[in-house]
Amino acid sequence: MDRTTIDLWVGVFVALGMAALLGLAMKVGNLTSANIGPTYSVSAAFENVGSLKPHAPVKSAGVVVGRVDSINFDGSKFEAVVKINIDQRYAFPKDTFANIYTAGLLGEQYIGLEAGGDEANLKNGDKITQTQDAIVLEKMISQFLFSKASETKSDSKEPDVKPLASAKASGSKAATKAVELGDPGF
């Protein structure tokens, strides 16, 4: 088969397209980030994982040391079991602390590992016992509102004295009624 220059150019064109697709898959997409060389698998149980997702980073001291492999629900204990793959190069003590953090105020959630002081290291298939759940914003807001509401309740007793005083001074019927409504316990 005779080769022409057109063949060459079409070949260059197709090669460029392949290279671009490869670039998109490797550099832009998450096709490669899932595997980070040899890893060992560790599980951790959380009462609430928030919006943690598979492939989320596992960081220690801010450096990515692994990825979340899977998140499952344990029906007997009613908690979430998170499997994480940690890079074989990094060994963590058995009493390592696993927290779920949020990157920034609105960022994605990741697992932060804080190393403990145990002599023995985590092995493949081990379980991290010390965990801290994800912070759920709604819970925090409702807690804040409840505490704020109870504060205002205790505050409201003092200013109620004023209308009482003015009502006694004027002696009008409407004012005494307002006092009765305003503070029945008085």
Add this chain to the structure above:
Amino acid sequence: MIKSTLLIAVARMLRGLGARMIDRIWRLGAGARLFFLTIFYSGESFRRFHLILREIYFTGVMSLLIIIVSAFFVGMVLALQGYNTLQKYGSSEAIGVLVALSLVRELGPVVTALLFAGRAGTAITAEIGLMKTTEQLSAMEMMAVSPIARVVAPRFWAGVISMPILATLFSMVGILGGYLVAVPLIGVDDGAFWSQMQANVDFRVDIVDGLIKSLVFGVACTMIALFEGFDAPPTAEGVSRATTRTVVISSLTVLGLDFILTSFMLVV
């Protein structure tokens, strides 16, 4: 007297409107017939693959320059505009995600298709229209060579093959353009730019969906260009009108299809 002329004018308008509608539907049916004939004859043109290669050279390779240059500028503008807004919320590292997602999901396929319609679609329409005008197509039929197998099908497959390649290139070059503006020019952190992108761009959902879009646009743009050329009245004016129509109809079809495809892809 006045009443009757008014009635005649209204009737003429309605008649013209109806005739135009019927013409459109006629053309739609003829286009669908040409599409099926093209698929039917494509086995023959795949056996003579050098014809397809030649057309890939003319539609794909020759469009490289315009695609790469415009992708570069689109990426740079996206990065500039994105940074402008993102830095107000203190998340300028997300600029990589913004550039990558908007290019891979939308701008890559759509802008490539629009440029392709202008660059390659018009060429196809004008070429086939002129072939028809100079009676080359009739001559082929005379020699028992099917013009659909010899002229239409190779161009169709060349367009369908070229479009995803061009769109992928567009996205990649656009991201490189965005990188150039974001990292060396503005000073966004290099690692954050790529890692945020990798964390948020999914291969299956974003990149493959973009490829599917560009494939659909490739079929639509090439088919419209081929049909307009095939359908053009064999006059100089007819060919020029057909070329204009190719650009207009292709652009509108691409934008409409984009909405439909996106709504399908995002629901899942």
